[in-house]
Amino acid sequence: MDDAGAWRLIVSADPALYAIVYLSLKISLSAVLAAGLIGFPLGALLAFSSFPGRGAVIVLTNALMGLPPVVVGLCVFLALSRSGPLGSLGLLFTPTAMIIAQTILIMPIIIALTRQTIEDLWGEYRNELLAMGLSPLGRLIALLYDARISLLTTLLAGFGRAAAEVGAVMIVGGNIEGFTRTMTTAIALETSKGDLPLAMGLGLILIAIVIAINASTWLLGAFARNRMG
């Protein structure tokens, strides 16, 4: 295999390659942001609430952490396709559709891990917060705030899954060059075409980005832990 070719692509800052990298990051980070905004409150709510079937909901969210990306892609495809319920929005084969699919894909991870984190913290904080007379909403905010470092790791888990998956974005994005082509779909395509240097270059960049994001989050967490205990 021609590794030199891969390096040349990276070093030469090929604009097409960087467009792909940029789109991949934009989609996965947007999905993580959206899933966090929805998943944090939902997970925290699940940690507190008691209703019939709560156990089943928890088992289901835990199980959905392993949701196959192609299945999510298929469902979003059906919803957004011309004859689907949301077909009139014209979102299929756009980056927005890819963000929606990845958001759905990682939402269960965010909800399940948030629920566990908040439930543990609530067990610890319960008496103190009740003694301060906190309202349920106040408790939710205080717990999410104090769990922020653990929740950062939760976001990372979501990002890792979003950045690594290929099935969902391939199906709803269509791997259109210059528009919906991401690193993972490009790798799949170039590999099947036999352009191994390009696939390899993309793979290296993908791994480097994932490591860089994890490292910076870890540093941020270590810094915060040091300051806040």
Added chain:
Amino acid sequence: MAAITNLPLLLRNVTYRTGGQTLLDDISATISNGAPTAILGPNGAGKSTLLHLAMGLMAPTGGWLSWGGRTETSPIRRAIVFQKPVMLRRTVRGNVTFALSQAGVPSKELENRLQSLLQRVDLVALADRPARRLSGGEQKRVALARALAREPDLLLLDEPTADLDPAATRAVEQIIAGAAASGTKILMVSHDAAQVRRLAGDILFLVKGRLRESAPTTKFFSETATPLAQSFLRGDLLTEA
């Protein structure tokens, strides 16, 4: 707000049963304004349970409590320091500021109130340290500052100096005495007779969930009526009641 008071705190036939065990059995007492009241007794007497009930954190399974005539349990002007206080994952400043804002202190007064509280518990120098990294004695003082932030007229303390060395104990006792002197009614759990003698005006003596004696401190120590209390003061291990 000023009209609301927690005193007198009435306990009438208060019973607490859980898991087939009776932790508190038919306790009646009246906690009124004045010098600190100590709940004294050996381990397993139900002292902490009584304090949690007095805070309104749990409801008795029998009997009732009222705070200044109210039976509603929301902790207005009432605060507690647990035996093992939990520090929020914030700095000392963050912990106390959180308690202040939960107590309804307007944001423009926060900094002033924070500084005076930190001075009161002697934590000014540690204000920006993460609270969970502090020593046990320092954490107790953070918890006291959080409790005092509520400007309580009833302050409940669960073993405020357990596990503390003499210097830390002294610091905490001074804060307690200061709060009592400024008009806060203190109800504290202790199993340390010497500490109770130093701080308390009257004593509730609890053994195995039952109130065995209720007397002013001087009387309790000079002419303890029950043989149980006498043997407790002698340092005997109370294993039967």
